[in-house]
Amino acid sequence: MKLLVTGGAGYIGSIVAKQLLAAGNEVVVMDSLERGHRSAVPSGARLVVGNLLDRDTVAGVLAEGFDGALHFAALALVGESVSHPERYWRTNVGGTLSLLEAMHARGVHRLVFSSTAAVYGQPDELPITEAAPTSPTNPYGGSKLAVDRMIGDFCAAHGLGGVSLRYFNVAGASEGLGEDHDPETHLIPNVLRAVMGRTRFVEIYGTDYPTPDGTAIRDYIHIEDLASAHLLALEAARPGEHRVFNLGNGSGFSVREVIAAVQKVTGSGVPTREAARRPGDPPVLIAASDRIRSELGWEPHKPGLEEIVADAWAFARARPHGYSE
Numbered sequence: 001m002k003l004l005v006t007g008g009a010g011y012i013g014s015i016v017a018k019q020l021l022a023a024g025n026e027v028v029v030m031d032s033l034e035r036g037h038r039s040a041v042p043s044g045a046r047l048v049v050g051n052l053l054d055r056d057t058v059a060g061v062l063a064e065g066f067d068g069a070l071h072f073a074a075l076a077l078v079g080e081s082v083s084h085p086e087r088y089w090r091t092n093v094g095g096t097l098s099l100l101e102a103m104h105a106r107g108v109h110r111l112v113f114s115s116t117a118a119v120y121g122q123p124d125e126l127p128i129t130e131a132a133p134t135s136p137t138n139p140y141g142g143s144k145l146a147v148d149r150m151i152g153d154f155c156a157a158h159g160l161g162g163v164s165l166r167y168f169n170v171a172g173a174s175e176g177l178g179e180d181h182d183p184e185t186h187l188i189p190n191v192l193r194a195v196m197g198r199t200r201f202v203e204i205y206g207t208d209y210p211t212p213d214g215t216a217i218r219d220y221i222h223i224e225d226l227a228s229a230h231l232l233a234l235e236a237a238r239p240g241e242h243r244v245f246n247l248g249n250g251s252g253f254s255v256r257e258v259i260a261a262v263q264k265v266t267g268s269g270v271p272t273r274e275a276a277r278r279p280g281d282p283p284v285l286i287a288a289s290d291r292i293r294s295e296l297g298w299e300p301h302k303p304g305l306e307e308i309v310a311d312a313w314a315f316a317r318a319r320p321h322g323y324s325e
Contacts, residue, residue, distance in 0.1 A: 001025050001026070001067035001068060001234075002025070002026040002028070002064075002065065002066050002067050003020055003025050003026065003027055003028070003066060003067060003068050003069065003070060003234075004028050004030060004061065004062070004066050004068075004069040004070070004108075005017045005020070005027055005028070005029050005030070005045070005069075005070045005072065006029075006030050006031070006052060006069065006070070006071045006072055006073035006099065007030075007031055007036065007071070007072030007073030007074065007114070008027070008029030008030070008031055008036075008041060008045065008047075008072065009029060009031035009033055009036025009037050009038060009040050009041050009047070010031070010035065010036045010037075010040070010072055010073075011040075011170075011177075011178070011179050011180070011181070011223070012072055012114060012167075012170060012223065012226065012227070013029070013031070013036070013070070013072035013073075013114075014029075014036075014037075014040040014041060014042060014177050015174045015177050015223050015224070015227045016070060016072070016227045016230045016231075017029055017041070017042050017045050018042040018174065018175070018177060018227075019224075019227045019228065019230075019231060020070075020230075020231065021042055021044045021045060023231060027042075027044065027045040027046070028045065028046050028048060028061065028064070028066075029041050029045045029046065029047045029048065030047075030048045030050055030052070030058075030061055030073070031047065031048075031049065031050075031073065032049065032050065032051040032052075032073070033049055034051075035075075035181070035182075037180060037322075037323035038323075039323045040177060040180070040323055042177070048061055051095070052073055052091075052094075052095030052096070052098050052099050053090070053091070053094055053095050053098060054098075055098050055101075055102070058098050058099060058102045059102045059105065059106075061102075062102045062103060062105075062106040062108060063106060065106070066106070066108045067108070067110065068108065068109075068110030068111065068112070068234055068237070069099065069103060069108060069110070069111050069112075070111075070112045070114075070230055070234065071096065071099060071111060071112070071113050071114060072114040073095060074091065074092045074095070074114065074143075074144075075087055075088055075091050075092060075140070076116075076140060077140070077183070077185060078118070078138050078140050078141075078185075079185075080140075081138050081139035081140035081143070082138055082139060085139035088139045088140055088142075088143045089139065089143055089146075092140075092143035092144065092146075092147060093143050093146050093147060093150070096113075096147045096150060096151075097150065100150065100151070100154050100160075103160070104154065104158050104160070109159060109160055109161055109237075109239060110160075110161050110234060110237040111151065111160060111161070111162045111163070111237065112162075112163045112165065112230050112233045112234050112237065113147065113148070113151055113162065113163065113164045113165065114165065114167070115144050115147070115148055115164040115165055115166045115167070115244075116140075116141060116144045116166055116167055117166050117167060117168045117246070117248075117285060117287065118136055118137075118138065118140055118141030118144060119134045119136055119141050119144055119145040119148065119166060120132050120133070120134055120135070120136075120141075120166075121134070121135040121136050121137045121141065122135070122137060122280070122282050123282065123285065126284055126285075126286050127219075127248075127250060127286040127287055127288035128246065128285070128286065128287055128288060129246070129288040129290075129291075130166070130244050130245065130246055130288075130291055137280050138280070148164045148242075148244065151164060151242055152242040155240055155241055155242040156240065156242075159239045159240045160239070160240070160242075161237030161238050161239045161240070161241060162237065162241070162242045162243070163233040163234070163236065163237050163242075163243045163244075163245065164242070164243070164244045164245070165226075165229060165230065165233060165245055165247050165292075166244065166245065166246050166247065166287075167221070167226060167247050167248075168218065168219040168220070168221060168246070168247065168248035168249075168285065168286075168287045169186070169187075169218045169219055169220045169221065169248075169285075170220075170221055170223055170226050171186065171188045171189075171220050171221070171222065171223065171308050171309075171312055172188075172222040172223045172224065172302065172307075172308040172309075172311040172312050173223065173311045173312050173314060173315035174223055174224050174227070174311070176315070176318065177315070178223075178311075178312060178315030178316070178319070179312070179315070180319070180322030180323050180324075187202075187218075187255065187258055188220075188258060188262070188308070188309060188312050189312060189316070190202055191258060191259055191262045191270055192262060192266070192309075192312060192313060192316045193316075194270055194271055194272075195262060195266050195268045195269075195270055196316065196320060198320070200271060201271040201272055201273045202259065202270060202271065202272050202273070203272070203273050203274075203275045204255050204256070204259075204272055204273070204274050204275065205255075205275050205276070205277055205278045205281065206275075206276065206277035206278070206281065207274050208277070209277070209283040210283055211254055211283055211284065212254070213254050213256045213257070214256075215254045215255035215256045216254065216255055216281055216282070216283055216284070217252035217253065217254045217283065217284040217285070217286070218252055218253065218284075218285050218286075219248035219249055219250070219251065219252050219285060219286045219287045220249060220252075220253055220258075220305060220308055221247055221248050221249050221300065222300065222301075222302035222303070222307070222308050222311070223311075224301070224302060224311075225300040225301055225302055225303075226247055228298070228301075229245070229247055229292060229296070229298050232292075232296040232297065232298055233245070233296065236295070236296050243295075245289070245291055245292035245295075245296070246287040246288060246289050246291065246292065247287065247289060247292065248286065248287025248288075248289050249287070249289070249300055249303045250286065250287060250288065250289050250290075251286065251303070252284060252285070252286045253305050257305065258305065258309070259272065261305045261306050261309045262309055262313075264306060265306055265309045265310050265313050266313055
């Protein structure tokens with residue numbers, strides 16, 4: 001198949017693009033490079049530098065003819081979305097509308113969308129299923145939920161086969177490709193940065209949660225397992241239907257457990273500083289991924305925390321300053 005990967009110069013998009021290439025597909029990456037990295041685009045993929053808000057560019061790319069699209073291009077910083085919601089509604093919602101319109105005009109009928117667990121907000125029950133109420137607590141989650149709904153409307157009206165994958169905490173690396181964000185907000189790469197001396201310490205936000213060690217618990221999924229789900233989702237896209245799947249391991253690890261795993265993998269101590277809880281952070285977030293396991297046959301092959309950390313550590317050592325080297 002010939003596939004378009006928007007945001008394919010980013011962390012998740014680049015690794016999905018690499019798996020698509022390995023499966024024998026032709027891949028075109030479209031990325032503005034505002035937050036992605038040219039050197040993250042895997043060899044064999046063709047890069048088109050462009051913004052989804054530029055409708056003429058999007059239309060021109062899709063005029064080549066494609067069998068499907070995998071859509072990762074988005075802004076994804078919760079704090080920034082609170083300070084500048086206009087950026088998130090314009091980029092995440094407006095950019096997706098531009099893509100969907102161009103896909104409809106050119107007869108591209110398969111889409112896999114990079115959604116998020118942030119659409120659920122503060123969950124009432126754990127683990128979180130796809131049937132849980134959606135009540136985002138920030139504009140980032142709100143913009144992703146709006147896109148989920150927009151995709152559903154296009155499926156119903158225009159015969160699009162759409163799949164939204166709602167991620168929990170993605171981590172790890174894959175054969176030279178890994179996380180390089182500025183600013184970096186994810187726990188595992190930030191703990192590794194502290195080990196390498198790039199930061200003075202890791203802040204532990206909240207030590208009084210109702211959890212076994214007092215720190216927040218999150219569901220971590222290896223990037224390679226997450227990426228493989230996209231290939232299954234693409235094959236499973238059905239005309240006129242919008243399917244939604246959670247992606248997580250179904251088990252959680254606390255902040256202190258993550259730090260302990262990093263210490264074991266690296267053989268180094270981790271400097272930490274305790275801080276107050278961040279407003280809105282729930283004690284526990286764990287995904288129920290039964291639906292994608294039963295309907296698509298997906299299984300995580302690297303569910304262990306130490307394996308996730310080890311792969312992230314290998315990338316950090318190979319590229320201590322990220323893709324800028």
